[in-house]
Amino acid sequence: MFKPVLGAAVALAALTIAPALSASAVQDPAPAPQSYEAQRAAVPAAKAAAVRAQVAQSVTARPLLRVPFRCGETWSGASRAGHSPSYYAVDLNWGSGSDDLGKPVKTSAAGTVVRSSYDAGGYGNYIEIAHGDGWHTLYAHLQNRGVAVGDHVTDSQQIGHVGGTGNVTAPHLHYEQIKDGVVVAALFGTSTWVAYPGPAGYTRIRDC
């Protein structure tokens, strides 16, 4: 179990009451073997552990990453054992049922788009953005993609809409914070650690 660098009291102080979502809901089942999502899951365990240990040593070395939605919206984030490609990926839902379908998705930070593609049997429509020093964010199952590889994006640019493309059972945003190819525990802003497995509520409050 991951231990956040900051105390639990700090992390919990920034959380809000989560909308109803079963922690056991499997919204994106195991991907097809040929999918990019499955390739990403194939990181050697030793490498993943080394990167996560390195990242845990210095919060200040991380880019400042925001909740990838418009300010004022509270999204429920959750993960689960067996979540592909990593337990540290986060599935984000708004409202109930398909309420989140078509809601705008925004960047977590400024960067350069390194992937904008369709991953059959996995992520569906997905976008991967590089933020420097090996840090990436990834946004999957999108309804559509508004940016292309090589595009420079600002810190709150709308890049697409929440969808249900790829290997999913319900619309949601599958989101990852990545360092050197390894999905790491997500941190929003400077102190809001994602509570694994959740669910917990997350709201963007800056760079609106």
Ligand SMILES: [Zn+2]
């Ligand atoms: Zn997911």
